[in-house]
Amino acid sequence: MKIRRNIPRILIPVAILVAGIFYYVVNPTTASLFIPKCVWRLLTGTQCPACGFQRAVHSVLHGHFVEALSYNYFFILSIPFFLLVLLSDRILPSNNSLRRFTHHRYTLYTYIFLFFAWWILRNVWNM
Amino acid sequence: MPYDKNERDDVHRINPRPVGEQEQDSSQQNQSYQQQSYQEQNYQQQGYQQQNYQQQNDSYVAPPSSNLVWAILSTLFCCLPFGIVSIVYASKVESFWSIGQREAAYDASNKAKKWAIWAALSAVILWIVYIFIFIFLGVTASTIDNANIY
Numbered sequence: 001m002k003i004r005r006n007i008p009r010i011l012i013p014v015a016i017l018v019a020g021i022f023y024y025v026v027n028p029t030t031a032s033l034f035i036p037k038c039v040w041r042l043l044t045g046t047q048c049p050a051c052g053f054q055r056a057v058h059s060v061l062h063g064h065f066v067e068a069l070s071y072n073y074f075f076i077l078s079i080p081f082f083l084l085v086l087l088s089d090r091i092l093p094s095n096n097s098l099r100r101f102t103h104h105r106y107t108l109y110t111y112i113f114l115f116f117a118w119w120i121l122r123n124v125w126n127m
Numbered sequence: 128m129p130y131d132k133n134e135r136d137d138v139h140r141i142n143p144r145p146v147g148e149q150e151q152d153s154s155q156q157n158q159s160y161q162q163q164s165y166q167e168q169n170y171q172q173q174g175y176q177q178q179n180y181q182q183q184n185d186s187y188v189a190p191p192s193s194n195l196v197w198a199i200l201s202t203l204f205c206c207l208p209f210g211i212v213s214i215v216y217a218s219k220v221e222s223f224w225s226i227g228q229r230e231a232a233y234d235a236s237n238k239a240k241k242w243a244i245w246a247a248l249s250a251v252i253l254w255i256v257y258i259f260i261f262i263f264l265g266v267t268a269s270t271i272d273n274a275n276i277y
Contacts, residue, residue, distance in 0.1 A: 036250075036254045037254070039250075039257060050202070050203060050204055053203065053204060078203055079203075081199065082199045082200065082203060085195050085196055085199055086196055089192065089193070090196065093189070099221075100221075102195070103193055103217070103220070104218075104221070105218040105219075105221070105222055108214050108217070111199075112211055115202060
């Protein structure tokens with residue numbers, strides 16, 4: 001039981017480290033094989049809301065932040081919101097006003113609405 | 128259940144005892160605790176009173192983890208919208224907790240966790256399926272060599 005509980009604490013940092021090294025070395029734009037491809041994109045030909053995050057990770061690891069954003073503009077909104085959720089849920093769980101904001105249903109419904117809006121808009125304007 | 132202990136704290140707070148009397152009245156104290164749990168059973172049989180009872184104890188207990196971190200992460204990295212289902216359940220955790228429906232809050236917490244895991248797993252499974260199709264059908268790299276596909 002104790003070992004089972006500690007598995008995520010060891011595995012998650014190791015996985016992040018391995019993925020970081022992998023995306024630093026491999027450029028998803030040029031390496032066509034052995035990189036997970038978006039199944040949605042393969043089947044429908046349209047872009048999904050998360051398309052571009054591998055290229056963005058590669059650019060961020062090489063210090064090109066603006067280029068990373070250009071692959072997926074939704075990261076302007078989603079990554080700060082994710083950090084807020086992480087802060088309110090794991091790091092400062094006693095901060096009730098922050099927790100109330102990030103877990104409020106209007107906040108989350110807005111996020112879901114923007115998620116689908118981004119999904120449509122990026123395919124309309126080909127972003 | 129995480130709130131059993133806190134209910135006992137509640138009893139002590141309502142009826143504070145001097146230190147000397149605690150050993151003498153231990154049997155009586157046990158009895159009063161049993162009465163408390165018996166009352167609790169009565170409350171659970173009656174719907175609206177159960178809510179009142181739970182609302183009184185809300186300040187003593189932390190709500191269950193909404194697993195919102197995993198829900199947001201799965202929408203960030205996985206193409207499929209299962210993460211959205213997870214976000215919806217995660218938002219229900221807090222609102223159920225605020226009106227005192229604890230079982231529903233725990234249920235929503237577990238469902239949020241389950242859907243976030245399935246969002247991640249389905250992406251992995253689909254990728255494995257894709258690799259198998261890629262190998263068995265012998266699709267060449269040139270036919271899908273589109274840089275925008277990742």
